[in-house]
Amino acid sequence: MDVCFNQILGILKKYWADKDGTAGYDVARKVISLITTEKLQEFKSDTTYKTIFATGPSKIATARILNNLAGVNKFADYIEENISEDGRSNLAQDLKKLTGVPMDRGTVGRVCYNLLVDSLKAGNHLKNNKNKKSPLKKSEEKKIDVRSGIHQYISYVRDKEEIEVDGVSFKVSAHLMNDELEVVRTLPYCHALFEAYSAKGKQKITAENIEDSEYKSYFEREKEWFNEAAWYERSLRDTVVxxxxxxDLLKQDVYEGIEPVYHDEDFGTDGMKRLKKVHQQVVVLQLDRSNLKNIDNILGNDTKEGLCHVLVNDGKIKSWVKVDYDEVI
Known part of the structure; x- marks a missing residue:
């Protein structure tokens, strides 16, 4: 799918009915405001938006947009509320004809958002862009390209331990068991958990006494979640282009989504409460920055919760108890 950002804007303009204007530069201005989290100061003049509508944003402007993405809901809700059902049906048909991506009037807003973002990520932001997607390297020919628009569907089938892509199956690793070797307890995420348990209870919890402590069941559950995240990484690393x-984009998305909760000063040194609230936050995040979002049925809540522990192993989160509220990671 070598589709340019401004090509999508051109199709949107046909169905646009906005009180702020329906000219090409009005459409460009409104679309960018809907897909970003803040008004980008360098995008002020009508001339800038006329250029974006005609040829697409510059490389610098593209970077600013991608660094301030708002997520799909704001854009999708606008399409739902401001374009009629017939209009959305026709918009879906036109976009499908342009991109080959399946959609209907109910999904066109979300799909269109993904197409806009993916066109920027792929470098297809300029009209007549000569940087076409390079063919896959030989080592990647048997891997799955998960970029939007490449396949009609990509879905994980748990009972088969397979990912199905347009009717073709890719075998992935079996799920990890929870009876891992003792050496796993030396991982940073385990030490962070032991610290949280120790701060909450009456004894110092370590790898040696966790099995005999009141926190054994808590630790077993956290290990299960970590194992889900470890399985996710292991399975897709050799499967996905x-x-x-x-x-990395997925983990960055997770961290930025949980960071306000993690740094909430009301938790004090109550690491268990902080971790609980972080887990509650991560499961409601959309996590749509990475193309891995295009694999259906694989990124469940357990995996999301496990990714919080991966962030500890990576050093992005150092402790659930001792939090530097002035720290910027």
Whole structure:
């Protein structure tokens, strides 16, 4: 799908009915305001938006947009509320004809948002862009390209331990068991948990006494969640094209989503309460920055909760108890 940002704007303009204007530059201005979290100061003049509508945003402008994405809901809700059902049906048909991506009037807002963002990420932001997507390297020919628009569907089938892509199956690793070796308890996320249990209880919890402590069941549950995240990484690393970059984007999305809760001073040194609230926050995050979002049925709540422990192993989170409220990670 070599589709340019401004090509999508051109199709949107056909169905646009906005009180702030329906000219090409009005559409460009409104779309950018809907897909970003703040008004970008460098995008002020009508001339700028005329250029964006005609040829797409510059590389610098593209970077600013991608660094301030608002998530899909604001854009999708606008499409739902401001374009009629017939209009959304026709918009879906036109976008499908342009991109080959399946959609209907109920999903066109969300799909269109993904197409806009993916066109920027892929570098297809300029009209007649010559930087076409490069063919896959030989080592990647048997991997799954999870970028939006490449496949009609990508879905994980748990009982088969497979990912199905347009009717073709890719085998993935079996789920990890929870009876891992003792050496796993030396991982940073375990020490962070032991610290939280120790701060809450009456004894110092360590790898040696956790099994005999009142926190055994808590620890078992956290291990299960971590194992889900570890399985997710292990399964997709050898299966998905560009996994490392996309996984980093996913973890960045997780951290930015939980960071306000993590740094909530009301928790004080109550690490267990902080962790509980962080887990409650992470399961409601959409996490749509990474192309891994295009794999259905694989990123469940247990995996999201486990990714919080991965952030500890990575050093992004150092402690659930001792939090530097002035720290910027």
């Amino acid at each position: 560009d996994f490392d970059n996309q996984y």
